[in-house]
Amino acid sequence: MANFFHISDTADAMSRAAADFFVERAKTAISRNGRFTVSLSGGSTPEALFRLLAASPWQDGIDWQKVHIFWGDERCVPDDSPENNARMARQALLDHVPVPENQICRMNGSLPPEAGAALYDIRLREFFDWKMPVFDLILLGMGDDGHTASLFPHTPVLKEKHRWAKEVYVDKLDSWRITLTAPVIQSAACIAFLVAGEKKVAALKEVLHGDYRPEEFPSQLVARNRAEVHWFLDAAAGKAVD
Ligand code: 6PG
Numbered sequence: 001m002a003n004f005f006h007i008s009d010t011a012d013a014m015s016r017a018a019a020d021f022f023v024e025r026a027k028t029a030i031s032r033n034g035r036f037t038v039s040l041s042g043g044s045t046p047e048a049l050f051r052l053l054a055a056s057p058w059q060d061g062i063d064w065q066k067v068h069i070f071w072g073d074e075r076c077v078p079d080d081s082p083e084n085n086a087r088m089a090r091q092a093l094l095d096h097v098p099v100p101e102n103q104i105c106r107m108n109g110s111l112p113p114e115a116g117a118a119l120y121d122i123r124l125r126e127f128f129d130w131k132m133p134v135f136d137l138i139l140l141g142m143g144d145d146g147h148t149a150s151l152f153p154h155t156p157v158l159k160e161k162h163r164w165a166k167e168v169y170v171d172k173l174d175s176w177r178i179t180l181t182a183p184v185i186q187s188a189a190c191i192a193f194l195v196a197g198e199k200k201v202a203a204l205k206e207v208l209h210g211d212y213r214p215e216e217f218p219s220q221l222v223a224r225n226r227a228e229v230h231w232f233l234d235a236a237a238g239k240a241v242d
Contacts, residue, residue, distance in 0.1 A: 003208065003223065004230045007238035011196040015048040018194055018232040022053060022137065023061040025190055029136040030066045039070040039180065041139040041149070042085030045194050049139075050092035064097045068127070072140060072185070073150035074107035076116065076167075076176035084109060113167035113176040120165035120178060133164060138180075138188040142195045146203040146217030150179035153216055157181060182221040191222055196234040204233075204240035 006021070008014040022038075029036040040046065052058050069089075077083045086106040094104060105123055108116045124133055140148045150168050151158055157168040160181040168177050185191070195204060207219040214220040223229055233241070 002228050004228065005238070005241050006230065006232045007235065007241065008233070009235050011045075011234045012048065014194065014196055014232050014234045015052055018049045018139075018192060019052040019058045021192060021230065021232070022049070022139075023058050025137045026062045026067065029189075030063055033136075035066050035068055036062075037068045037070065037133075037136045039072045039135050039138040039188075040085070040089050041072050041141045041194065042074065042088070043141045043143075045141050045196055046139060047088055047092050049194065050089055054093045054096035059097055062097075064099045067099050067103065069094065069099055069104045069106075070124075070135070071105075071107050071180075072138060072148075073177055073179040074109045074116075076109045076113045076178065078110055081109075107165070107178045109178065113169075113178060117163070117165050117167040117178045121163050124164045124184070132187050133184050135184075135188040135190075137190045137192060138185055140185070140191060140193045140219075140222065142193055142200060142203065142207070142219050144199045144203050146207050146219050148193070148219040148222060149185065150177035151182060151185075151218040151221065153218060158215060158218055158221065182218075185222055186225050188226075190228065190230065191226060192230040192232060193219075193222075194232045195237045198236045198239075200237045201240045204237055208240060 006017050026036040074085050075083045107120045142148050152170050155168050157166045160166050164184045206217045
């Protein structure tokens with residue numbers, strides 16, 4: 001297991017480093033396979049990255065016609081809710097770049113959670129020809145409790161081995177979510193976490209250096225079970241690395 005740390009002074013510099021990485025991975029995937037399959041993260045951290053990717057020089061560096069967009073998780077809220085991850089990605093990025101609409105595969109948070117998750121699971125199977133998905137890149141964030149995507153501590157979905165997308169009820173948020181499951185995230189060709197801010201340090205220390213307790217710190221399911229994980233951190237979160 002190898003962690004690659006890209007620590008920047010500020011969150012803005014972190015986003016710029018992540019944007020450069022995103023473009024490089026996209027170019028490599030498109031030159032090798034003729035397409036770039038990427039799963040976007042949600043929450044607040046990636047918005048700055050998405051806005052950079054919609055701007056020069058990053059936007060010009062990607063053949064968006066060959067990009068296929070997926071999500072790591074979605075909140076079960078209406079499409080126009082400020083909480084909706086796909087809405088944020090559209091406003092910050094997808095409405096500004098020429099990704100064909102039929103290459104944007106979002107999780108439907110407006111359906112009943114079980115139905116939305118089952119639908120996404122099928123769409124993943126169809127897209128990846130019923131073989132375990134190997135995304136060229138999965139972007140992830142991490143909560144201050146060590147969750148990633150919507151793999152929250154002590155939730156049944158942490159043990160899901162068969163489904164590729166699953167609904168999960170998050171007690172502390174009193175809300176339903178749809179998430180990629182650990183097997184899919186673990187099988188990605190490349191993982192890039194974006195984590196910024198002092199409040200993430202304690203959890204990040206546990207994820208990186210603590211005892212292996214994935215029920216407590218689900219990001220360990222990714223960080224501790226893969227050959228290569230990239231971490232884009234600002235200086236505050238980077239303190240966890242020392
Ligand atoms: C979500 C995300 C989630 C997020 C972390 C960090 O839908 O909320 O996918 O996993 O990455 O909660 O969120 P922030 O970037 O807002 O700190």
